[in-house]
Amino acid sequence: MLLSHVPGMFTHPDAEWELIKKEHSNPGRIYFTYIGILALIGPVCAFISTTQFGWRVGDGELIKLTTMSSIQLNVLTYIAILAGVFGLGWMIDWMSKTYGSGHDEYAANGIALAAYSCTPLFLAGFVSLYPVPWVNMLAYMVAAAYAGYLIYDGLPHVLGIDQDRAFFFSGAILTVGLVYLVTTRVGTVIVWNLGFAPVFVSG
Template sequence: MLLSHAFGLFTHPDDEWASIRKEHHTPRRLYVAYVFILAAIGPICAYISTAHFGWTIGNDRLIKLTEISALQMSVLTYLAMLVGVFALGYAVNWMAKTYGAREEHVPSYGIALASYSCTPLFLAGFALLYPVPWFNAIVFLIAACYGAWLMYDGLPIVMGIDKDRAVFYGGALLTVALVILVSTRVGSVILWNFGVGPVFVSG
């Protein structure tokens, strides 16, 4: 089962990457059986916490989002995550030949690397059930660092390249990931200007 990889990447990542390389699942199957499920963790937890638990900043009163606003934000976040994983996977395949990857014509490798490397970020979504900004920031920072390391660790195994090349390959992919992140932030601002923004209420 594809979801078993989520735990293996934390306990024995090298063996798990080798197993992933042998599977050759289609991008569609990876999305349906893995990304669609794990990417929903964060948005669902964010909806529950922002609409029902609320949060405080300093000694201010409790702040929540309206249920409709929280639902809109969660759905948009979910869609952005799906697009981001696909864009990162596409970048892996697009750069593959440049860095000497073998069998770069197999599109599942790029999506697999992107999907499984994002696993820590997917699972970090559980932290949103405790809506404290500094706590969430620390958890997601740790998850992002481990996800970046997973990408670097998996590149030579899945794409069949030397570890020296994986450093530059991983650096290029990290740049792409940052561009995707900035794009989602810009997209959020644009959507907020069209009225699809957060609506706050006092707890």
Template structure:
């Protein structure tokens, strides 16, 4: 089962990457069985915490989002995560030949590497149930660091390249990931200006 890889990547990542490389699951099946499920964690938790729990900054009063606003932002976040994983997977396959990958002809490898590398980020979404900004920032920063390490660790195994080339390949992919992140943030600003921004209420 694809979801079993989520736990294996934390306990024995090397063996798990080797198993993932052998599977060659289709990108569609990988998305439906893995990405769609795990990517939903953060939006659902964010909706619950922002619409029902609320948060405070310093000694200020409790702040929440309206139900409609929380749903809209959660759905947009979910879509952005799905697009981001696909874009990163596409970039992995696109740059594969440049770095001497032997598996670039398998279209599922790039998506698989992107999806499974993002597992810590997906699971970090549970932290949003405790809506404290500094706590959420710390959890997601740690998850991002482990995701980056997973990608570096998995590149030579899944894409069939030398370990030395994984450093440059991984650096290029992290740059792509940052571009995707900045793009989504820019898109958020545009959508907010179009009226799909957060609507706050007092708790």
């Protein structure tokens, strides 16, 4: 099962990348048995915390989201995660030709690299159970830093790109990720204006 790669991404990523390269799982299998499961962690934990626990800003009153509002927002978040991983994986595969890697007809290697590199970000979703903004921000920053390292470390193994080129390629990949992040922020504003804005209630 692909979820067996999770511990290895933290304990021995080099060996794990080699196993992933040999598997060469198709994108559909990666989505159904890895991304689709781990991507649920953040939205599910956020739903629980925002509807059951709530949060405070300073000394203000306890704030929660209504159940329906939280469901809507977290479903959209889940969709955005799935789309983001696919987009990043497709871009990795497309850009890899420039950096000396063979092109994969089904973008399997690119999507695998994106999916497994995002493992720390998926698992950071558990922190959403503790709805304190600065704690969540710190956890995701640490997870993002390690995800960046996994991308750099995985490029030579999964795509056969030499270490020197991998440094610049990983920078390009992170740039794509930042562009997607900004796009989702803009998209959030648009979606909220279309009637999906959060509905708050006092705890």
